[in-house]
Amino acid sequence: MKKALALILLFFCLSNFSYSQGKFVVQNKKRSDKIRFKFINNLIIIPVEINGVELSFLLDTGVSKPIIFNFLNVSDTLKIKDTEKIYLRGLGEGESVEALRSKNNVFRIGDAIKLNQDLYAVYDTNLNFAPRLGVPVHGILGFDLFKDLVVEMNYSHKYIRLTESEKYRYKDCKKCERFNLEFYNNKPYINSKVKIKNKQIPVKLLIDSGGSDALWLFEDDTLGIVSNKKYFEDFLGHGLSGSVYGKRSKIDEFSLKSFVLKRANVAYPDSTSISHARKFKGRNGSLAGNILKRFNVIMDYRNALVTFKKNGYYHEKFSYNKSGIELAHNGVRFVKERENYISDNNLSNETNQNGTKIVFDARYKFSLKPAYEIVELRIDSPAYRAGLKNGDVVLSINGKPAHHYTLQEIMYMFYDDDGKRIRLKVDRDDVILNYTFQLEDFFK
CATH class of the missing domain: 2.40.70.10 (Acid Proteases)
Structure with a gap:
């Protein structure tokens, strides 16, 4: 009896293993899992674990293959094997790009796991979304997830829910x-x-x-x-x-x-x-x-x-970039920052009730901060007419250091109301320049 029970359990485990190899399976009792995402520039960035390595992927219904971009030493880090060279074609004016196709990779998204996922690694350094979005994005995932599970994309509360099709129940929704x-x-x-x-x-x-x-x-x-x-x-x-x-x-x-x-x-x-x-x-x-x-x-x-x-975004006004500037994160730069240092000595003019003298000593430190560079500039836009150029590194915006903002926070300023004044200090080949322009609503 024990031997028969053991064989039944072995068969059950092997059946489940074979099943999960061929598709994404949600490994919990509910067969459903909720995963929080980052919402950047109208895009969903989800955490994806590949062969035990935690990465960030763009959730993209418009791609049929999972692709990983510009990831150094990808073969060693992700332990990918069984590779073959192929060429991928997509939007853009260039040629097809070279990629390595790898088989038998383990993908995990929350409690959803697939054991034999194909992966396409692209080594073209120009194909890197991170500088434009200001957050790490290692790749794109689409069809292979959507075909296996019902995917709810809750934009208003910033999460996706993955549910096995057999377990999903539609609610009445007038x-x-x-x-x-x-x-x-x-x-x-x-x-x-x-x-x-x-x-x-x-x-x-x-x-x-x-x-x-x-x-x-x-x-x-x-x-x-x-x-x-x-x-x-x-x-x-x-x-x-x-x-x-x-x-x-x-x-x-x-x-x-x-x-x-x-x-x-x-x-x-x-x-x-x-x-x-x-x-x-x-x-x-x-x-x-x-x-x-x-x-x-x-x-x-x-x-x-x-x-x-x-949802709550439904009535949001359609706007667009009224400056003509596209920024990207382009490495880091050294920034000199002032920090107040408090000490007791005889140099201060301030004395408290106990007779202790306190001096506020201005000291400085150098820190590495993100550098935001102009990578696209629309011809005849307000920024273009003001004299800004591609390659200019933005040092400050409206008097505040640029590194105090995220890339997206700066870009949102360019979507502001018609007539809003923008003051930029930029570094152009080690020369500091100041420019001022006003946002213009082209369709007003």
């Missing part, structure tokens, strides 16, 4: 809208509508949680998807194959059934940057973070469903 998903190359698409020049146009959009903009549309005269006369050329972001540029503008409305967002931001990427994306002929653009964040979203790939429920 204020929700649910859509069927379509898939192409393991990426989710949704049918929605845009209103351009007072014309309602049905569009098929990639749901792209890895994009920080609101909406990208691919211009198509035959469908009426064209920018209006009020637009400006701008840097739109980075793809796997390089930088993406295009037009920024506004549309009359964007609709998800009963949810209607007016005067939403839109970008029209140039044709060379999206040649790879347009291989799917039915695609009209992307639905990205600045709209997704206005909802709490349930992604259910198993049943090909997505559910939207509006």
